[in-house]
Amino acid sequence: MPKSIMAVNAGSSSVKVTFYTFENPPRTIADAQVSGFTAPPPTFKYQRGDYQHKEELENTINTPQDAFQFILHRCFNDPELSEVASDDDLSYICHRVVHGGDYTEALEINDDTLHHLETLEDLAPLHNFSALEIIRLCKNKLPSVKSITFFDSSFHQTMPLHVKTYPINQEIAKQNGLRKYGFHGISYSFILRSVAQYLNKPAEKTNLIVMHIGSGASICAIREGKSIDTSMGLTPLAGLPGATRSGDIDPSLVFHYTSDAGKLSPASTKEMHISQAEEILNKQSGWKALTGTTDFSKIAMENPPSESHKLAFDILVDRILGYIGNYYVKLGGEVDALVFAGGIGEKSALLRRTLIEKTGSLGVAIDSDANDQGPEDKTVKDITKGGGKGPRVLICQTNEQFEMAYHIVTTRS
Numbered sequence: 309m310p311k312s313i314m315a316v317n318a319g320s321s322s323v324k325v326t327f328y329t330f331e332n333p334p335r336t337i338a339d340a341q342v343s344g345f346t347a348p349p350p351t352f353k354y355q356r357g358d359y360q361h362k363e364e365l366e367n368t369i370n371t372p373q374d375a376f377q378f379i380l381h382r383c384f385n386d387p388e389l390s391e392v393a394s395d396d397d398l399s400y401i402c403h404r405v406v407h408g409g410d411y412t413e414a415l416e417i418n419d420d421t422l423h424h425l426e427t428l429e430d431l432a433p434l435h436n437f438s439a440l441e442i443i444r445l446c447k448n449k450l451p452s453v454k455s456i457t458f459f460d461s462s463f464h465q466t467m468p469l470h471v472k473t474y475p476i477n478q479e480i481a482k483q484n485g486l487r488k489y490g491f492h493g494i495s496y497s498f499i500l501r502s503v504a505q506y507l508n509k510p511a512e513k514t515n516l517i518v519m520h521i522g523s524g525a526s527i528c529a530i531r532e533g534k535s536i537d538t539s540m541g542l543t544p545l546a547g548l549p550g551a552t553r554s555g556d557i558d559p560s561l562v563f564h565y566t567s568d569a570g571k572l573s574p575a576s577t578k579e580m581h582i583s584q585a586e587e588i589l590n591k592q593s594g595w596k597a598l599t600g601t602t603d604f605s606k607i608a609m610e611n612p613p614s615e616s617h618k619l620a621f622d623i624l625v626d627r628i629l630g631y632i633g634n635y636y637v638k639l640g641g642e643v644d645a646l647v648f649a650g651g652i653g654e655k656s657a658l659l660r661r662t663l664i665e666k667t668g669s670l671g672v673a674i675d676s677d678a679n680d681q682g683p684e685d686k687t688v689k690d691i692t693k694g695g696g697k698g699p700r701v702l703i704c705q706t707n708e709q710f711e712m713a714y715h716i717v718t719t720r721s
């Protein structure tokens with residue numbers, strides 16, 4: 309029996325770890341996640357077969373690397389999970405790394421590649437630092453298992469030069485790798501394959517506007533199976549606002565915010581160099597700054613608890629609409645589907661309804677009951693109102709861990 313695969317997805321508010329069988333398609337053996345670092349106490353959820361467990365964790369777990377260690381310990385010591393009890397049972401570890409610079413494909417970790425990834429750390433300090441900490445941890449604790457990194461940015465390598473380029477001094481831009489990279493690409497790749505399959509079209513002929521709305525949120529325009537634009541940029545800060553991120557602002561705001569904005573933040577360490585401005589715009593902004601909560605289910609309500617909650621909701625809706633309009637035009641109106649994904653995109657019927665009501669001019673409409681029911685247990689759920697002439701409206705339950713494991717079983721068996 310081939311050994312199992314462990315897929316690790318370190319996001320900004322959660323760490324998700326799934327164990328899979330080595331077969332095509334990979335089958336889930338167990339799924340564990342710690343979520344809510346930004347709204348402590350964090351929650352641990354664990355599922356194996358029919359067994360489900362949920363508990364609140366102590367506040368001692370507040371980084372992705374702590375959460376990963378906790379999950380690994382719990383899974384390896386679960387007597388009912390005999391398939392994965394030690395490194396002997398694993399063939400590969402897949403790691404989601406948000407920023408992969410110019411890498412177009414997954415990469416096997418060795419001393420050289422790890423070193424190169426360390427040089428990219430400053431381009432996404434808040435994401436890559438934790439992911440690399442987890443990779444280093446696996447190298448130490450599970451040295452016999454191959455680690456493969458998958459990059460959020462790889463999917464967007466197909467963006468045209470004029471989309472990737474910032475209009476600044478090109479010598480400095482090239483020297484420092486200053487361009488649009490885009491993120492959530494592992495998720496977009498899963499969504500593209502799943503939606504194309506659902507639509508019964510080859511991926512290379514599929515045009516989509518996909519919204520990955522979670523605690524980090526982005527949108528992607530896909531033409532003939534390729535990313536032609538996305539809302540995040542050099543770092544995952546650009547574009548839409550998120551749980552703790554401002555999204556797009558006038559860059560000059562940084563110089564007027566506080567006189568200390570350019571100094572190193574207290575969170576800086578020997579390995580991670582982060583300025584106060586980066587810390588403020590990445591970790592102390594977004595709906596947390598507007599409402600005090602990072603839990604979007606407390607914001608996306610018919611009767612929100614305060615004007616600030618309503619404002620946070622309206623801002624997100626406004627910014628998403630701007631991108632839908634932008635990408636609809638860039639795709640020449642030839643859009644097979646608008647797709648909702650990510651924690652919020654999948655769970656908030658109110659956000660979907662509000663957005664689709666405001667996009668009526670594109671000929672899109674949704675079935676209210678289907679929208680309220682949410683994705684149920686389907687990977688792709690169609691919520692289009694019958695008879696519409698515009699693009700379909702779909703919910704896709706994205707799965708970055710599956711996407712990585714799928715890549716392993718289809719390329720390395």
Ligand SMILES: Nc1ncnc2c1ncn2[C@@H]1O[C@H](COP(=O)(O)OP(=O)(O)O)[C@@H](O)[C@H]1O
Pocket residue numbers: 319320321322521522523524551602603604605606608650651652655656
């Ligand atoms: N029922 C719900 N309605 C609206 N938002 C929700 C709901 N349940 C969870 N969320 C939000 O989903 C987000 C997490 O999304 P997810 O994509 O899993 O995050 P991450 O960015 O960590 O990968 C959190 O901001 C959470 O508040």
Ligand SMILES: CC(=O)OP(=O)(O)O
Pocket residue numbers: 318319320321406460491492522523524525544
């Ligand atoms: C790129 C990014 O923002 O990822 P996440 O939403 O998982 O934090």
Ligand SMILES: [Mg+2]
Pocket residue numbers: 319320522
């Ligand atoms: Mg995520």
